[in-house]
Amino acid sequence: MDSSGPDNLDNYGDPGGPDRIDDLGGLDRRIADCRACPRLVAWREEVARTKRAAFNDWTYWGRPVPGYGPPDARLLIVGLAPAAHGGNRTGRMFTGDRSGDVLYQALYDIGLTSQPTSVSAGDGLELYGVRVTSPVHCAPPANKPTPAERDTCRPWLVRELTLLRPTVRAAVVLGAFGWQAALPAFAEAGWTVPRPRPAFAHGTRVSLGGLDLFGCYHVSQQNTFTGRLTPDMLREVLRAAADAAGLPGRK
Template sequence: MTIDELDRAVSECRACPRLVAWREEVARVKRAAFRDEEYWGRPVPGFGPPTARVAIIGLAPAAHGANRTGRMFTGDRSGDFLYAALHAVGLASQPTSVSADDGLELYGVRITAPVKCAPPANKPTPLERDTCRPWLSQELELLRPTLRAVVVLGAFGWQAALPVLGRFWEVGRPRFGHGVGYSVAAVDGGPGLLLLGSYHVSQQNTFTGKLTQPMLRDVLVRAAVAAGLI
């Protein structure tokens, strides 16, 4: 399976009844500001090149962001914050991500999530997280030949990503923390990986100053240097 084939398969998944019902209800009811738009309303695949050297792992699509636009971290303020930082350090072609056809390109970076559907209250259940895990596992397996650094946004994403990363790298049980990094060896003697944590780019963190642009840029630069992108 190629990345493109995986992305198509992800977008057709209906494995979790609660998530299917929610994402489709949101797409039908819509937010007033987007009432004239056609929502994506499906699982959201990863975004970025199949030869990415850095992966950024979030939590799940936002109901009126990626669930509306069909692209990770696109169409909401969390995405604005993330892409502004990526552009500032030379990993994105533009600082904004408005729609799936806005021309944005990522340089050596792929953005994905352990849960592919927008969950109610932004809180997937443990069962939904585990049901969705094979998609992330297949994605990382396809990226593995080139992948050299992973940035995980938030503690939930960290907990969800570790079992998947553990298939390929000796990650153990490292604690999450902003800016905390771990150099981990491959389970088969192949290339190692730099695993980095960052606070999530949610408005709860960015509006309160818990996560600032310089803080996020610092983590992204460390990942890019480890991956040989800058």
Template structure:
């Protein structure tokens, strides 16, 4: 697809001020800063998605971290969750390096894009249902732009799963009823909705493979609920479903 449309969307997302509570919080965090980052100029705006416009695999999180993406301006960049996610992506062969520290660190993703259903850092990492729903049109538009190449999605955590399912439906995929429950390792096939145009020129039938994975939060990774091996397994399986090459697991 033409990357200019996705760049335009990213710019519009970064300028959004639709949710007063989130605007006030993200800007307050950017003003006061954390002592460890006192010399940083915080991004302090909504954080757009990150990755190539022809991604075959999409990773959907929850929302930017107050001192992570809200500081650096890039999804899962500059926080402990990102440390875990990008290390796994690198080991699987989907990222150029295992760390993600700042916008100009040279990181590239291979066939993968990362986004979230809420683009502003929320207080206590908990967006309200209204904030989630207000932000949904951005995800719907992103999915529509990625549609020609998108083959698989990994959703991190139950919140992202619940927020993303309506977006898939609005973007032209059929979500089973009753809605599939979230679970680590869950795999759900989403067919193209009737009357929806598929990916032109690829012969693709429009099917999207949806995978569930525990979120890479410190609560999950520190307690062992989500191990690096578990994360790599989901990413490798999803990448295979998306037709992306991966590195072989270590013996």
């Protein structure tokens, strides 16, 4: 793992800032070079050095994790942040952890992925009309980014939304933190967010004018192990969002 960062770039990994990037591939590469939040940089790299015993033979990614999915996605899924031994290990959103197991199984069940599992960046997983991202791209200590870290990372999400705007028609936001981070980003990217801003709730649906925004409990172990979020509940929200996005899928 290279922890030195690129030369001659600002903390966002781009001399001109995220708003100067004109394609998702370029955005993903710049995100992976970001070093804007010292606490997150230190934590993600410490986790990559020390590892978890079960993954001792892995070379951890240990960098910001960019979004994953086609550049013409019609449906966007917005999470929270990469898991220390999931995305921070594998380099792909919701890959290599229990939360990803639940999410990708549900997407497979409704016909939006090529396979039900996501274990590594080279496992052949394809997403059909769906892109997965998060408002914070580095694994945070205790899975809790600070509001300042969320706000520092927002320009990446705003630019991603802007680049997806020609095709994206629906978005599912997982959890209240993601909801609070996503609403101002959607507004900055040009959609109309109602005022007062709608509160997060599981199953809520809000029209932003050309895009339908859905709330869903996060696919965390805390929610899925306790039954707060069941597979049926998750599939129900994802199917509604896929319908709103005009994706065929499976009923």
